[in-house]
Amino acid sequence: MSENTAAGAPASGETSVEVDAATAATSDALLSVEGLERHFDGVRAVDGVSFTVAPHEVVSIIGPNGSGKTTTLNLVSGALRAGAGTISLEGRRIDHADPARIAEEGVARTFQNGRVFATLSVRDNVEVGLHSTLTASRPFRRLSRLFLLRWIPLLGELFIAIIGTPASRREQKQIDARVESEVQRFEARLGPRRDDPAYSLSYANRRRTEIARALALQPKLLLLDEPTAGMNQSETAEVLEQLLQLKADGQAILLVEHKLDLVMTVSDRVIVMDGGRIIAEGAPQTVRHDPAVIEAYLGRRRGLGGATDDVVASAAPADETPAATTGDAATGEDEA
Ligand SMILES: Nc1ncnc2c1ncn2[C@@H]1O[C@H](COP(=O)(O)OP(=O)(O)OP(=O)(O)O)[C@@H](O)[C@H]1O
Numbered sequence: 001m002s003e004n005t006a007a008g009a010p011a012s013g014e015t016s017v018e019v020d021a022a023t024a025a026t027s028d029a030l031l032s033v034e035g036l037e038r039h040f041d042g043v044r045a046v047d048g049v050s051f052t053v054a055p056h057e058v059v060s061i062i063g064p065n066g067s068g069k070t071t072t073l074n075l076v077s078g079a080l081r082a083g084a085g086t087i088s089l090e091g092r093r094i095d096h097a098d099p100a101r102i103a104e105e106g107v108a109r110t111f112q113n114g115r116v117f118a119t120l121s122v123r124d125n126v127e128v129g130l131h132s133t134l135t136a137s138r139p140f141r142r143l144s145r146l147f148l149l150r151w152i153p154l155l156g157e158l159f160i161a162i163i164g165t166p167a168s169r170r171e172q173k174q175i176d177a178r179v180e181s182e183v184q185r186f187e188a189r190l191g192p193r194r195d196d197p198a199y200s201l202s203y204a205n206r207r208r209t210e211i212a213r214a215l216a217l218q219p220k221l222l223l224l225d226e227p228t229a230g231m232n233q234s235e236t237a238e239v240l241e242q243l244l245q246l247k248a249d250g251q252a253i254l255l256v257e258h259k260l261d262l263v264m265t266v267s268d269r270v271i272v273m274d275g276g277r278i279i280a281e282g283a284p285q286t287v288r289h290d291p292a293v294i295e296a297y298l299g300r301r302r303g304l305g306g307a308t309d310d311v312v313a314s315a316a317p318a319d320e321t322p323a324a325t326t327g328d329a330a331t332g333e334d335e336a
Contacts, residue, residue, distance in 0.1 A: 029088075030055045030252050031076065031107075031221055036085035038071055045071040047276035049085070053221060053254055058247050060255040060263045062287075063273035064296055069256040070112055072273070073223050076254065077109045078102040089221065103129075106220030110210045110227060112256075118199040122190050122209050125198055126179045129213040182212040185242070204235045211242075215251075222246070224255045228262065240265060264288060272296065 029052035038046040046068045053059045061069045074080040076087055078099035087095040094102050108129070116125050183194050186208045198206055207227060214222055227243075228236040236259055243266045246253065257263050263270060264284040272280040272287055274296040280287050287293055 028055075029053065030057070030090060031254065032086075032088045032091075033072075033076065034086045034088075036072065036075055036087065037083045038075055038080060039083055044276040046075060046082075049273070049276070049278055051271055051278065051281065053252055055220075056250040056252055057268045058243070058253045058255065058266055059269045059271060060257055060267040061271045061273060062257065062260065062263055063279075067273040067296075068276040069273055070225055071276075073109065073225050073254065073256055076102075077107060077223055103217060103219075106217075107223060108214035108217040108219035108221075109223035110207070110214050110225055112225040112229065114203065114207045114210055114229075116198040116201075116206050116209050116213075119197055121197055122194045122201070122205075122212075123179050123183060125209050126182050126213045126216050127175060129216050130175050130178060178216055182216045185215065186212060189238075204231050207231070215246075220252060222251055222253045224253060224257070226257055227255070228257065228259050236262060 031053040033052070034050050036046050036049040037044075049068070049072060051059070061072060063069055071080065075082050075095075078094070078097055078101070082095055085095070086093060089102075089105055089107060092105070094105055094107070097105070117128065120128065183190050189205055190208055190212065193201060193205060198209060201209065207229075211224070211227060214224075224243075228239045231239065240262050243253070243255075243262075247266060255263070255267070267284050269282065270280075270284050270287040271278055272290070272293045274292075279292045279296060280290045282290075
């Protein structure tokens with residue numbers, strides 16, 4: 001069985017987004033996760049996890065290495081299929097939908113290790129995310145879900161790409177404007193490099209490009225997996241500013257992040273995972289002093305520092321290089 005196939009998943013090719021009447025009737029959550037499970041060869045990576053994200057809410061998932069945070073994001077984004085449990089977006093079940101369909105429904109994500117198309121420019125990387133939203137240039141796109149009829153949308157797209165239509169040209173202008181506005185969000189960093197290939201960017205700029213690509217979709221819910229991993233202090237502070245701006249704009253975010261000062265500053269609510277389970281949940285200040293949370297962190301960090309109440313605030317992941325410099329020498333990009 002492939003990793004992305006779960007028990008109880010629909011037959012191949014069936015990626016419908018079902019309306020869960022019970023959930024829709026009882027919940028006004030944007031995202032609702034109920035009894036989620038995913039095991040890997042006996043490892044209970046996610047083991048009965050339930051939580052919600054309200055519209056406009058910023059919720060962070062924290063926890064020691066290997067506690068199941070990334071697996072949870074992978075399940076919500078459809079990169080992995082759950083073994084059990086439900087995931088609903090605005091009351092509509094998405095746990096059997098494929099990642100492209102979930103993105104169309106309004107969930108965009110970034111990845112823990114940053115994923116960009118190395119040979120594409122910054123602008124093209126941002127635009128790639130918008131391909132799924134095209135309608136005038138992809139008039140038969142719904143057919144691409146039907147395996148035997150996939151050649152029809154492909155031929156249609158090719159035809160329109162070559163000859164163009166007034167509608168497809170109008171659509172391209174709108175796409176260009178959207179891409180430009182997302183690049184401008186990171187103008188100081190990405191602006192001068194908008195036409196540079198991604199392989200020539202610093203690590204931090206690749207992360208910014210990835211965030212811009214996700215935001216270009218104007219998602220209802222943005223999933224960010226360690227957006228500051230490998231960034232130094234000033235770069236992390238920049239990301240924090242941008243997250244606070246997104247929050248002020250009303251963007252709902254589900255954030256996985258190890259830099260707990262950032263988490264405590266930006267989050268409305270914090271979920272703490274350990275061993276695939278949620279061990280605490282609440283307002284940042286409450287969670288920070290929760291004995292179970294302190295124990296979960298201390299249990300893996302003996303020798304890192306003193307056992308104080310505030311250990312959670314200063315905890316850093318074991319594999320994270322403090323103040324890592326992301327100005328990539330090979331690229332010639334230097335970020336102070
Ligand atoms: N594809 C996989 N195959 C086997 N085991 C996996 C796989 N993905 C995750 N795991 C295991 O599931 C558990 C949870 O992993 P996960 O990456 O979700 O944790 P995490 O909290 O995100 O950790 P980190 O903070 O280090 O990124 C770990 O024990 C991990 O080794």
